[in-house]
Amino acid sequence: MSQKIALPLMAALSLVTFVGAASGDGHADKAMKGAIEARQDQMQLFGYSMGILGGMAKGETDYDSAKATAAATNLAALAKLDRSILWVEGSIQGEVEGTRAKATIWSDSAGFEKAAMDMEAGADALASAAGTDLDALRGAMGAAGKACGACHDDYRGPRN
């Protein structure tokens, strides 16, 4: 590694420490905690987009085509995040703290992948429809919401 690269890299690495990333310190438990928090951040961002879209669908906020598109487009991008670093082996409710992830996510990985792909498809359809008009938004919310709920039903354990 040349000196030319080393200086900005040092700056980048100091930033990594600064942002308090939970992984990368060689401790498996911290890496697992980081993965659990990361997927919960992802879920909260799903909820943020769905909240904006749901407010419009329910008529609590005015329909805004640009805002609906932004929310649904973000949802679709978030749904496609690589799952391999989020759903790490062993991060199971009852085995580690702070998660409601069922063991079936890993023991039935094909089913979980199918549920996740349904969510991706639902979010893509919502991203295509949300900016058209309120009826189109409402129509596409059904499938997306169903995909969210189906995965929660099958792969999320009870509240502690």
Added chain:
Amino acid sequence: MSQKIALPLMAALSLVTFVGAASGDGHADKAMKGAIEARQDQMQLFGYSMGILGGMAKGETDYDSAKATAAATNLAALAKLDRSILWVEGSIQGEVEGTRAKATIWSDSAGFEKAAMDMEAGADALASAAGTDLDALRGAMGAAGKACGACHDDYRGPRN
């Protein structure tokens, strides 16, 4: 809206309430709080990816091409989330609780957009390089980390 659409829509809307989305209830303060939390979730997800990559760059964890690609690809996707629903007008440090966003994000919106585009470009370069080998990862981390730091320096206020 036909009855055929109405039933899944109802299910979707009940989910929106269930996931506790902060927006869509007609209260501007809750919408602003939701936006602040959403961009902080995004930042934490940036940090999660950078933590994985930084651990490898520092030699604290073994270099893993697939994992590096997953982390950097997620970073690049997250960097491209539509900012209009995250950086909402008025969500400024000192004016509302729970944010360190400077007023200059809005008063110097062209500068903020430039900083954000630099971050997108840095994350894209990292996504392209991360899976090649450890030296390529280290090289690309410099530019990405610099983009993170530059935006924090200019547009993030002090800790409270």
